[in-house]
Amino acid sequence: MIVALFAVGAVTLGTLGLGTWGLRFARTTSDLLVASRVVTPWWNAAAISGEYLSAASFLGIAGLEMQIGASALWQSLGFTAGYLALLLFVAAPLRRYGSYTIPDFAEARLHSPGLRLLAAAIVLVIAGFYLVPQLKGAGLALNVVVGSPYWVGVAVVAAIVAINVSLGGMRGITYVQAFQFWIKVFAIAVPAIVLLIHFGGLPERAALFGRSLPHAGSTGFTVKLGSPQRAQFPEAGSFSVHGHSVHVKAGGWVTLPAHTPVRIPPRGIVPVASGTQALPGDVWARPVGGTGRGAPVLVYSLLVATFLGTMGLPHVLVRFYTNPDGHAARRTTVRVLGLLSIFYLFPAVYGALGRVLTPQLYMTGQTDDVVLTLPHTAWPGAGGTILTAVTCAGAFAAFLSTSSGLLVSLAGTFSHDVWPRLRHTTPSSPSSRRLHFRLAALGAMVIPGLLALVVRRVDISILVGWAFALAASSFCPMFLLGIWWSRLTARGAAAGMVAGMLVATSAIFAGLAMGEPTGGALALLEQPAIVSVPVAFLTMIGVSSRDPRVVTDVESQMLALHAPEGLGLRLGDDEAEGALA
C-alpha cells in the first residue's frame, strides 16, 4: 500500500504546511475579522463544510449502512438538515450579536459568569465526545494503509493534531479548510463513480434487495484475522482452516482463529462477528421499519439529534464569525446546504457495494473500514489500489480538519474560560495565555485518545450520534430560547442544560453498561435525543418562568440580535473590531 501511504502523507503534510504557512499572515483571533473583508460566502461555505465533514460522514455512514441498511442513510440527511435549522433560527441573529463562542454568548446574553463556566464545561464534554470517533477512524485507516495495530493509528493522529494545534497551525485558516472540503468531495465521489462504472452499476441486485443474507462471491474469500473472533453463522454454512473444513448449523457460534487464513467457500454464507449485524436484502433495503435501529422512533430520535445538534457543535459556530454580517451568514449557510448535498450523495454507494463485494467485513466486524478497503479488495490491480489511496487520503483529510477544529475549541475554552476561573486570576499576559492554550491542546487529546481505545467495538456513527445528542439537549435550547424568547433567565438556562445533559449522558452510559440494546424502548438508550431534548426545553421554560431574576436589559439584547446592520442602532463595525482586537 505504498501508493496509499504516499497519498496520506501528501495530504497530511499539505494540511500542516498550509496551516502553518497561512498563519504567517494572521496571528490572532482577529484574523477572522480581517478575513471577513475578503472571504466570499462560497469560500466560507466550503470552509464550514470542510471542517464539518468528519470521520462519521466519510467512513461511518457507509459502515453503518452495511450493517443496518438504508436506515443508516437518515444520518446523512440529518447532518445536512442541521444547517437548515441553523439557517432558520440561529445564523443571522448570532452573527449580529457578535459572540465568538458558545460560552461568550451564554454570559453576554444572560449576564451570568457562572453560566459561562457551565457552558464551557459542556463544550469540553461535547468536543471530547466528538473527538473519540475521529481518533477511532484514524486507528482503522492507518491499519488499512500500513497494517499497524489499532492503537498506533489513534496515537499517531492524536499526536499530530495536538502538536500542530499547540504550535498554532490550523487556526481560523479559511482557505485550508475550504481546500479540505474539495479534497473530501473528490475522494468520496471519484472512487464511487469509477467503481460504479467498473462494475456496471450495482452488482448482484438479489443480494442487495432480495431475501439473501451476505454471502461470499463466486470465488469465495480468505481472511487473516488479527485476533480470535467470535462469529455466528446466520444460516448453515462452512469455513475451512488449512484445508480442514468445518460445517456449522444455522445460528451456530464459532471462534475463528487468528493469524491463519480462514476460507469461506464460493457462495458460502458469511459468518457475522459478534456485535455486528447482517440483515436479509429486503429488510436491509428498507429505510424505516424492521427491528432495532431501523425502528421509526429511533429514526426520529436520530433526526432530532442531528437537526438540532448541529447548531450546538463548538467548532461549527466559530466559523460563522468569518461572515461580515447577518445577511452574509444566511447566504453562506444556504451554500453550505448545497455543498453538503453534493458530498452526501456518495457514502450510500460504498455501503451498498460493500455488502456485495466485501462481505468479509461482516466476519471481521470492521464495517467502518468499507470506504477504505472496498476499492482494492473488490478491484484487484492498479485501479483499485489507486482508488483506495484516494479514499485513504480523503479520510485523513477528514480526521485532520475536524479534530483540529475540535481541539482548537477545546483548548481555547479550557485556557480562556475554565483555567482562569479555577485559578481565580485573570490571564496575566498574552504569552502566558498562549502557554495555557498550548498545554491545554496537548492535554485535551489524552482523554479522548484513551476513550477511543476503549470504544473500538462501537460504530463510528453511534459515537458521533452521541455528540449530536448532547449538543441538541444542551446548547440548542439555550440558543433557540435565548434568541427568540425574552423571558429566558440564567437560572433557567443552566437548569435546562444540566437536565438535558444528565438525561442524555445517563442514557448513553446505561446503554454502554448494558451491552447491545437491540430493540424497543431500550434502543433509545443508544440515541436518547427524542427524550432528552424535550426535557431540556421544558426545564428551561419552566424554571425561567418562575425565576424572579429576569434579564433587565432584554430590549437592547433583542435589538442586538435582530436589528439589521448599518442602521446605527448597534455597535458599528469599527467599534466592534476595536473591542475584539
Added chain:
Amino acid sequence: MSPGPPSRRGRGDANPNPPGRRLIPRRGVRSPRDELAEGTGHGHVYLRGLQRTHLMLSLLALVAFGAIFGVLPIALYLLPAFDRVRLLGAPLGLWIVVVPMLPAFVVIGWIYARRADAVDEAFRELVER
C-alpha cells in the same frame, strides 16, 4: 477567543447618529430610529414586530420542511408499497431517501434566505425613512 462582546447596557445612551447628521428632535416628531435607540414604548413595538415577522417566516419554513421531510419516515413505515415498487432495479423508498431530499433542503433554505433578507430590508426602510 475573544473577551466577549462588551456589555450592551448603556448602548441606548450612546449617540446612534454620526455627529454631523443628528437631527434636533422636535417634540412629538420622532423617527423610528430614535424610538429604537432610546428603547421607548414605540421602539419596543417596532422591534417586537421585526422579531415576530422573522419568527413566523422561520416557523413557516420549518412547517414546509416538516411536511416534506418530517413525515417521510412515518410514511415509508406505514406504506410498505414504497419498498415493493422498483425504479431502475432499486426500491422506490430507497430512491426517495437518497436523492430528492437534499436538493429540497437547499430550495427551502434558499427561499427562506431571500424572504428573510426582504424582511430586513423592509425594516431598514422603516428606520431610515
